[in-house]
Amino acid sequence: MAKNPKPTKALVPVATAVQYRPLAGTDTMPVEVYRVPDRHPSGEGPWKAEPDKLTWIDPDTGLPCIMRRGNDGALCGYVGVGPDHPLAGVGREALPQDPPIVVHGGIDYASACEEYEPQHISVCHVRVTRAVNPPFDSSTMVALAKLPDDLWWFGFSCDKPYDLVPRDRHHIRPLGLENGRVYRDERYVVRETTNLAAQLHAVAEGLPMPELKGERPAVGLASFEPGARR
Template sequence: MARKPKTTKAIIPVAAAVQHRPLAGTNIMPVEVYRVPGRHPAGDGPWSAEPDKVSWIDPATAIPCIMRRGTDGALRGYVGVGPDHPLAGFGEEALPHDPPIVVHGGVDYASPCEEYEPHETSVCQVRVPRAAEGRSSTPLRPPFDACTMVALAMLPDELWWFGFSCNKAYDLVPGKRHPDPLGLENGRVYRDERYVVRETTNLAAQLHAIAEGLEMPELKGERPPVGLSEYDQVPRR
C-alpha cells in the first residue's frame, strides 16, 4: 500500500465530524470527510454545513479526488495521477494548451503528495479513515462500495496532484468578504461543495482521457472564462 502521511491529534474522526453522506448532487460516497475548525469560515453562509476536506474515488475513472478548504476559506479541488500518466511531474505552466485542460480558473496546482503535512488538510493519498487516537485502531466501517475498496488498494505508491482554486477575482472568498470595486463589477460568487465536486470530476475525466489517448470529454456545467480577470499566483494552502 501507499506510504501514508503523519497523523495528528487535530484530526477529527469521520463519525464526529460531518455527516457521511453522498457527495453533493451525486450518489458517490466519499472515502474521508473532515471538518477542520481552523479552516472553517466564520459566520453564516452556504459553507456552514460543508466539510473542510473530502476525498473520494471517481467511479468513472477510478482516479483519486480531493476537495479541501484553504486558509482563506475557499474550496479547492485536486485529482491525483500515477507515475505512468503522461503529465506526471509536469508543473501547471507546462500543461498542454491544445487541447487545453478546462477547469475553474485554470489548473494552478501541480505537486507530489504532501506526505509530511497533517492528513486532514493535506493533498495526499486517499485512505480509509481510522478511529480517533485513544480509541480502537480498527478502521471505521467504510460506507462505500467494494469497487471503491478495490480502487483504493490499486492506487500507486506515488501520486502527482493537479488542482484548481475557487479564490479568483470573480469568486466570493469567505475569508475576504469585503470585495474591491473590480470584484463588485465582476460579481462574486461563492463556489460551493456541489460546484467544486463537479469541477473536480471534470478534471478527472480530462486527465483520464489524456492518459488513454481519447478525445477530451464534454464537460458538465458552466464556469467563468479563465481570462475574466488577470491571473494571480494562488498560494497553495
C-alpha cells in the same frame, strides 16, 4: 514508496458530527470527511454545513480526488495520477494547451504527494479511515488498493477575482458586489474535480477531451480564460 502522513489530534472527522452523506450533487460516497476548525469560515454562509476536506475515488475513471479548503476559506479541487500517466511529474506551466485542460480558473497546482503533512489538510493519498463498515462500495475498496505509491496531483483553486473568498468577504469594495463574485461551494468544486478527472483520464487513454459538465463562471468585469495561470 510514499511515507505515511503525520497523524494529528487537531482533525475532527465530520462523520462524528453530521450525517455521512454522498458528495453534493452525486451518488458517490466519500472515503474521508474532515472538519478543520482552523480553516472553516466563520459566520453564516453556504459554507456553514460544508466539510473542509473530502476525499473520494471517481467512479468513472478510478482516479483519487480531493476537495480541500485553503487558509482563506476558499475550496480547491485535486486529482491524482500514477507514475505511468503521460503528465506525471509535469509542472503546471508545461501542461498541454492544444487542447487545454479546462477547469475553474485553470490548473494552478501540480505536485507530488504532501506525504509529511497531516492527513486532514494534505494533498496526498486517499486513505480509508478506521471504520468497521465503510459507507462506500467494494469497487471503491478495490480502487483504493490499486493506487500506486507515487501520485502526482493536479488542482485548481476557487480564489479568483470573480470568486467570493470567505475570509475576504468583509473587505470587498462596493464594486466587488457588482463584479458578480460568487462563492464556489461543495457541489461546484466536486463537479469541477470530476471534470478534471475525466480530462486527465482522456489524456492517459489518448481519447478526445470529454464534454464537460456544467458551465464555467460568468465573470462580470473579468473574462474567463481556461488556460489562465495564477
